[in-house]
Amino acid sequence: MELEAWHLLVLPLFFALGWAAARVDIRHLLRESRAVPASYFQGLNYLLNEQPDRAIEAFVEVAKVNADTLELHYALGALFRKRGEIDRAIRMHQNLVDRADLNQEQSLRALFELGLDYMKAGLLDRAEDIFKRLQDSPHALDARQNLLEIYVLEKEWQQAIAMAEELERSGLPAQNAETAHYHCELALNALLRQDTVAARANLNTALAKHRKSVRASIQLGELEAQAGDDAAAIAAWRQVESQNPAYLPIVADRLYQAYKRQGQAEQGLQLLKAYLERYPSADLFHIVFNVLVEHRGWGEARALAAEALKRTPSLRVLDDYLQARSAESEPGDLETRMAQDLVHRQVSRTSHYQCGRCGFKARQFFWQCPACAGWDSIAPEKAQHEQ
Ligand SMILES: [Zn+2]
Numbered sequence: 001m002e003l004e005a006w007h008l009l010v011l012p013l014f015f016a017l018g019w020a021a022a023r024v025d026i027r028h029l030l031r032e033s034r035a036v037p038a039s040y041f042q043g044l045n046y047l048l049n050e051q052p053d054r055a056i057e058a059f060v061e062v063a064k065v066n067a068d069t070l071e072l073h074y075a076l077g078a079l080f081r082k083r084g085e086i087d088r089a090i091r092m093h094q095n096l097v098d099r100a101d102l103n104q105e106q107s108l109r110a111l112f113e114l115g116l117d118y119m120k121a122g123l124l125d126r127a128e129d130i131f132k133r134l135q136d137s138p139h140a141l142d143a144r145q146n147l148l149e150i151y152v153l154e155k156e157w158q159q160a161i162a163m164a165e166e167l168e169r170s171g172l173p174a175q176n177a178e179t180a181h182y183h184c185e186l187a188l189n190a191l192l193r194q195d196t197v198a199a200r201a202n203l204n205t206a207l208a209k210h211r212k213s214v215r216a217s218i219q220l221g222e223l224e225a226q227a228g229d230d231a232a233a234i235a236a237w238r239q240v241e242s243q244n245p246a247y248l249p250i251v252a253d254r255l256y257q258a259y260k261r262q263g264q265a266e267q268g269l270q271l272l273k274a275y276l277e278r279y280p281s282a283d284l285f286h287i288v289f290n291v292l293v294e295h296r297g298w299g300e301a302r303a304l305a306a307e308a309l310k311r312t313p314s315l316r317v318l319d320d321y322l323q324a325r326s327a328e329s330e331p332g333d334l335e336t337r338m339a340q341d342l343v344h345r346q347v348s349r350t351s352h353y354q355c356g357r358c359g360f361k362a363r364q365f366f367w368q369c370p371a372c373a374g375w376d377s378i379a380p381e382k383a384q385h386e387q
Contacts, residue, residue, distance in 0.1 A: 056080075070096075070106060077113055086121040093117055105138070112139045115146065124150050141170055152373065157182045157189070180210035181367060181375050187219055199223060214240050214247040215367055221254065230258040241275065247380045248275050249283035250365060256291050269295055282316040283381050289320045298327045315384060319347040351382040361385065 056079065073096055080089035096102065096110035115130035128150050134143035144167055151160035160182050168174045183206035190198035200223060206216035221236035237255045240247050252272055259268025272288045285308055292301040302324030308317045322340035329336045352361035355378045360371035362378070369377045 070102075074109070074113060077117070081113075081117055081120050084120075086117055089117045090114065090121070108134065108137045108139060112137075112142065115143070119146060119150065124154060141167075141172070144170070145172075152182075155185065157185045161186075176210040177213070178375050180206040180213040180216055183209065184213070184215045184219055184367070187216075187223075191223070196223060196227070212243045214243045214250075217243060218247075218251055218254075221251070221258075225254070225258055230262050233258045234262075238271075245275070245279045246281075248279055249281055249287065250380050252284055252287045253290075256287070265295055280312065281381055282314055285317055286320060289324075293324070298324045302328065315343065316347050316351065316382075319343050347384075350385050352385055353378050353380075354383050354385070 056076065073092060077089045077092040077096075080086070080092065093110050093114040097107060097114055099107075102110070111130055112134055115127050115134065118124075118127035118130065128147065131143040131147045131150070134140065135147075137143070144163060148160055148163040148167065151157075151163055161179060164175060164179050164182070183202040187199040187202040187206070190196070190202060200220070203216045203220045203223065206213050207220075210216075217236050217239040221233040224230070224232035224236060234255060237251045237258070240251050252275065256265070256268040256272055259265060259271070269288075269291050272284070272291060276284050276288050285305075289301050289305060292304060302321060305317055305321035305324055309321055319340075322336065322343055326333075326336050326340040352363060353365050354361050355369040355372060355374065357374040357377040358369060358372035360369050360378075362370070365380060366378050368375050
């Protein structure tokens with residue numbers, strides 16, 4: 001194609017148009033940036049320089065000056081809440097809730113955030129009121145999940161069960177393991193009122209909800225044992241093996257005591273030894289060791305400990321072994337006693353149950369972590385820790 005003269009005339013025109021378009025874009029950008037207060041950029045600068053406190057102050061200034069920066073309000077409010085500055089978060093969100101110029105959707109979001117603030121502040125009644133009001137809003141699902149959390153914190157188990165069912169109806173996956181715990185809690189409350197019928201009904205519901213609820217089996221066994229039916233107690237406790245053998249150390253001693261009450265101590269001992277064979281555990285070993293001491297004397301207990309030490313050397317088994325050695329030793333054998341004392345103190349100081357979710361350590365076993373409120377998050381076997 002030949003280049004015609006008129007092409008030469010059109011080309012500069014295209015250039016001019018492109019230049020003008022770019023100018024318009026730049027002008028638009030400049031106008032936008034002038035609308036953003038300087039403290040916004042200051043805040044960003046502080047953030048980039050890792051000075052979050054000064055960044056927050058700068059952003060607060062922006063929020064004060066420019067009431068249209070709703071997203072910034074939400075972001076700041078959530079930040080205050082996360083940092084534990086609950087008063088400020090509450091003030092910020094309450095202010096948004098009170099504003100008449102926000103549309104319904106914006107107000108509801110502010111209300112939801114305020115509910116979260118109250119929850120974090122531990123003002124559960126106020127949080128509950130807010131989340132109840134939000135049950136017909138676009139925040140309904142989140143509000144119900146928070147309500148469930150509140151009922152669990154308040155130990156309102158009936159309401160927790162009802163809310164869990166409602167969440168399930170809304171399409172969330174069923175949390176049967178948790179619901180089983182709520183029924184176990186109700187069973188404990190019923191026992192305090194000496195209502196064994198309600199206790200039993202709740203434990204059966206727990207098992208119907210969650211077949212592997214070790215806790216329900218353990219509590220059911222206790223109910224039977226208290227009613228004097230050791231055979232039924234043993235049957236309930238033996239369920240633990242098929243439900244989750246990791247929990248056998250929690251139930252082993254009770255199981256043995258029930259056999260013993262029935263005049264079947266030897267059978268109980270054999271069962272525990274078989275468990276230990278199948279599911280090696282230092283806690284279970286310690287229980288079997290104590291039963292052996294009681295039933296057969298120190299010699300056999302020491303022999304079992306020596307054997308276990310060869311297979312899996314651990315400070316806790318060594319503690320049991322040295323205890324047997326010390327008990328068998330001559331009164332003048334100070335070395336054995338000193339070694340035993342030292343190891344025993346170290347083991348007692350460093351053995352804890354621990355939450356796999358938040359790291360909380362305790363001497364006692366809990367179904368629900370006292371620190372993070374997680375269910376079944378504490379392993380049923382003590383672990384050895386340095387501190
Ligand atoms: Zn925890």
